[in-house]
Amino acid sequence: xxxxxxxxxxxxxxxxxxxxxxxxxxxxxxxxxxxxxxxGILESLKWLGLDWDEGPIHQSSRLALYxxxxxxxxxxxxxxxxNCPLEKxxxxxxxxxxxxxxxxxxxxxxxVVRCSCRERGATVATGAAVSASAVVSTSxxxxxxxxxxxxxxxxxxxxxxxxxEISNDExxxxxxxxxxxAGQQQGLPTYQLAxxxxxxxxxxxxxxxxxxxxxxxxxxxxxxxxxxxxxPVFAHVPLILGPDRTRLSKRHGATSVGSYRDEGFxxxxxxxxxxxxxxxxxxxxEFLRRAELLSRFSLAGVxxxxxxxxxxxxxxxxxxxxxxxxxxxxxxxxxxxxxxxxIWRGDWAASGAGREWFAHTxxxxxxxxxxxxxxxHWGRAFFSDDFEYDPAACAKFWKDHRVPGLLAHLTDxxxxxxxxxxxxxxxxxRSRAExxxxxxxxxxxxxxxxxxxxxxxxPLFETMVVLGQPRTVDRLRKSLPAATASVAAAAPPAAP
Numbered sequence: 001x002x003x004x005x006x007x008x009x010x011x012x013x014x015x016x017x018x019x020x021x022x023x024x025x026x027x028x029x030x031x032x033x034x035x036x037x038x039x040g041i042l043e044s045l046k047w048l049g050l051d052w053d054e055g056p057i058h059q060s061s062r063l064a065l066y067x068x069x070x071x072x073x074x075x076x077x078x079x080x081x082x083n084c085p086l087e088k089x090x091x092x093x094x095x096x097x098x099x100x101x102x103x104x105x106x107x108x109x110x111x112v113v114r115c116s117c118r119e120r121g122a123t124v125a126t127g128a129a130v131s132a133s134a135v136v137s138t139s140x141x142x143x144x145x146x147x148x149x150x151x152x153x154x155x156x157x158x159x160x161x162x163x164x165e166i167s168n169d170e171x172x173x174x175x176x177x178x179x180x181x182a183g184q185q186q187g188l189p190t191y192q193l194a195x196x197x198x199x200x201x202x203x204x205x206x207x208x209x210x211x212x213x214x215x216x217x218x219x220x221x222x223x224x225x226x227x228x229x230x231x232p233v234f235a236h237v238p239l240i241l242g243p244d245r246t247r248l249s250k251r252h253g254a255t256s257v258g259s260y261r262d263e264g265f266x267x268x269x270x271x272x273x274x275x276x277x278x279x280x281x282x283x284x285x286e287f288l289r290r291a292e293l294l295s296r297f298s299l300a301g302v303x304x305x306x307x308x309x310x311x312x313x314x315x316x317x318x319x320x321x322x323x324x325x326x327x328x329x330x331x332x333x334x335x336x337x338x339x340x341x342x343i344w345r346g347d348w349a350a351s352g353a354g355r356e357w358f359a360h361t362x363x364x365x366x367x368x369x370x371x372x373x374x375x376x377h378w379g380r381a382f383f384s385d386d387f388e389y390d391p392a393a394c395a396k397f398w399k400d401h402r403v404p405g406l407l408a409h410l411t412d413x414x415x416x417x418x419x420x421x422x423x424x425x426x427x428x429x430r431s432r433a434e435x436x437x438x439x440x441x442x443x444x445x446x447x448x449x450x451x452x453x454x455x456x457x458x459p460l461f462e463t464m465v466v467l468g469q470p471r472t473v474d475r476l477r478k479s480l481p482a483a484t485a486s487v488a489a490a491a492p493p494a495a496p
Contacts, residue, residue, distance in 0.1 A: 023055030264372035
């Protein structure tokens with residue numbers, strides 16, 4: 001979810017400023033890299049409509065570029081070899097365990113323990129450039145660390161959080177290149193190195209990412225400068241929290257975009273919802289279609305306050321789009337759902353009466369739908385004669401002993417109508433109710449269950465018109481045995 005929102009902000013910024021949107025796959029962590037997860041991310045971006053200008057570019061195919069950068073850093077003395085055990089720098093940090101938490105608790109500067117290899121590696125920079133291939137082929141298989149300049153501060157401006165400054169004495173000599181593991185030809189680059197080298201090579205001007213990366217930025221600023229490159233503009237966007245104000249996770253429900261796609265959310269509605277998680281257009285506007293998001297998005301509107309994921313609000317957005325989209329834009333999504341449910345008919349696709357009927361029916365149903373599958377499930381009776389009667393609806397509206405007779409008479413009345421429209425159906429039903437001495441509501445509710453199997457549906461007489469006279473009459477007639485059985489089931493047991 002957070003990754004999708006960040007990608008959306010990047011896409012909106014690039015498109016609204018005439019920039020280039022690059023899709024980069026950071027897959028150098030062999031233990032965490034799984035191709036199926038990458039494919040899921042790409043499919044989610046496509047579903048959201050976030051097209052990219054370059055990529056996907058896989059970091060795993062650019063190892064030579066990172067090795068060349070390491071050679072340059074070693075030659076300049078900006079980096080050094082580290083022969084410490086792997087576990088010491090597994091997290092890229094040479095600080096003592098618990099230092100971060102302790103420092104935060106005391107609001108004190110972070111204590112950093114410098115690696116003893118820092119001084120032993122001081123001679124690496126003297127003489128010719130050191131080959132990165134040689135770095136990883138020695139018997140000791142050292143890693144490579146960045147030599148943080150001490151006694152000074154690192155400053156940068158963030159487009160969201162403003163000026164930032166940190167003492168270099170609080171920055172560890174972070175790992176650039178890991179020592180090779182068993183079976184590896186060379187050590188793999190860390191995120192810090194690969195991201196910066198890619199930014200330089202791809203001429204990145206703006207980096208928009210989650211606020212959890214703020215702590216990485218001073219290290220990367222040092223790297224840009226050590227490589228003689230311009231520092232891009234950083235914009236760190238707020239995190240997305242669950243309703244309990246903790247980091248959004250699976251305990252709050254689905255966290256992948258693909259899950260919401262499968263549930264039946266519209267991609268544009270989902271993107272609209274995501275855009276407002278941490279960004280504001282400057283007023284109370286909420287229903288913002290893609291073109292308006294593009295025209296109004298700016299980094300100035302990004303908040304420093306973490307956003308809270310609100311599932312009911314997401315569903316509200318989806319309902320708004322289902323109700324407000326031009327009907328021709330909604331029809332393809334509904335068609336896909338009906339095809340998946342096996343109840344699509346080809347004559348609804350072609351222009352003409354079939355397509356007009358399909359559009360009218362979807363328009364009738366959409367005010368009462370929340371998700372796309374509602375059309376195929378809740379609204380199934382409008383698209384197929386193969387549907388079931390909802391037991392709760394039967395128990396509520398088919399319990400009066402007069403219902404079977406009323407439905408039988410109504411069936412005959414409707415079959416004799418010369419004109420089939422809203423007013424004619426309305427008049428026929430109300431006339432029958434009056435003649436039988438019952439309230440019209442009793443017959444309306446019973447007939448609705450007969451026709452669509454549900455207690456809740458669009459207005460009955462509009463439903464009759466959409467279904468047509470033959471189908472309406474046929475459904476009423478076929479429902480009589482079920483209605484009779486329901487009345488019998490509701491009757492109190494006979495006295496012994």
